[in-house]
Amino acid sequence: MHLSHKFLDVHKFMRFNKMLRGTRKNQVSAAVYRQRPTIQNQITRLQAQVSANKPETQYFRSAGNHTSSSSTPEITNYLITSSLISSLDFRDKVTGDTWANLFLKFRLYTEPTNGSIRVMVYSPKKTGARFAPSTFAFVTIPDPSSFWVLYDQVLTDDDVNGHNNLQRTVSLRKLKTIYDSNAAAIQRGEVIMSIISQGTSGTIQYSYGYELGFHNK
Numbered sequence: 001m002h003l004s005h006k007f008l009d010v011h012k013f014m015r016f017n018k019m020l021r022g023t024r025k026n027q028v029s030a031a032v033y034r035q036r037p038t039i040q041n042q043i044t045r046l047q048a049q050v051s052a053n054k055p056e057t058q059y060f061r062s063a064g065n066h067t068s069s070s071s072t073p074e075i076t077n078y079l080i081t082s083s084l085i086s087s088l089d090f091r092d093k094v095t096g097d098t099w100a101n102l103f104l105k106f107r108l109y110t111e112p113t114n115g116s117i118r119v120m121v122y123s124p125k126k127t128g129a130r131f132a133p134s135t136f137a138f139v140t141i142p143d144p145s146s147f148w149v150l151y152d153q154v155l156t157d158d159d160v161n162g163h164n165n166l167q168r169t170v171s172l173r174k175l176k177t178i179y180d181s182n183a184a185a186i187q188r189g190e191v192i193m194s195i196i197s198q199g200t201s202g203t204i205q206y207s208y209g210y211e212l213g214f215h216n217k
Helices: 004-037 039-052 080-086
Strands: 060-066 073-079 098-110 117-124 145-157 164-180 185-188 191-197 204-217
Touching: 039 117, 060 080, 073 080, 080 117, 080 191, 080 204, 098 117, 098 145, 098 191, 117 164, 145 164
Parallel strands: none
Antiparallel strands: 060 204, 073 191, 098 164, 098 204, 117 145, 117 191, 164 185
8 A cells, every 4th residue: 555545544543533532522521511410400409308307296195084974965075285285295295386287096995885976076266166066966067167077977886795996097187286385375276086975974984095196397
């Protein structure tokens, strides 16, 4: 081959190799550019961190017996929010005056003489209001303008001994409680469990236990 042809071939190879090196450099630069954080990247990362840092669920529990004082249907209101506020470790669990209620678990064990039992979980729309019909307590429907009813059921799950063994979990739908600690008053979001039983004077009608799940806001 002629010497000039060899020179041209080498020259073409060097130009081609240089072009490849430039292409590689451009590709690397573009890749690095794509890896640079954008404002949207930073927002997305912060959102993920906030979502991962969810407030810890707190629990409040109580249990007891109910002894009937009459032979007619009677209504007993369990003031769950007030009981939480009165508990000794309230301020260990609630850091401010606002919290979200997540769920209420309750268990009931009724005596054979009790018969059917109606359980309601509700929140009064006006502070201090209570569901307390004077007649037809097992069938009266609460006024929706006065009460936000989260659960309302007549329960008759009898076992072979005539007892009722009942267990339910009620979603409280993140109901927000607002408490005025200066005035020691619940402003809104009170959780109440109301139990209506048949009534047999002087006897234990049922045993109960409940667990409130909530978290700080």
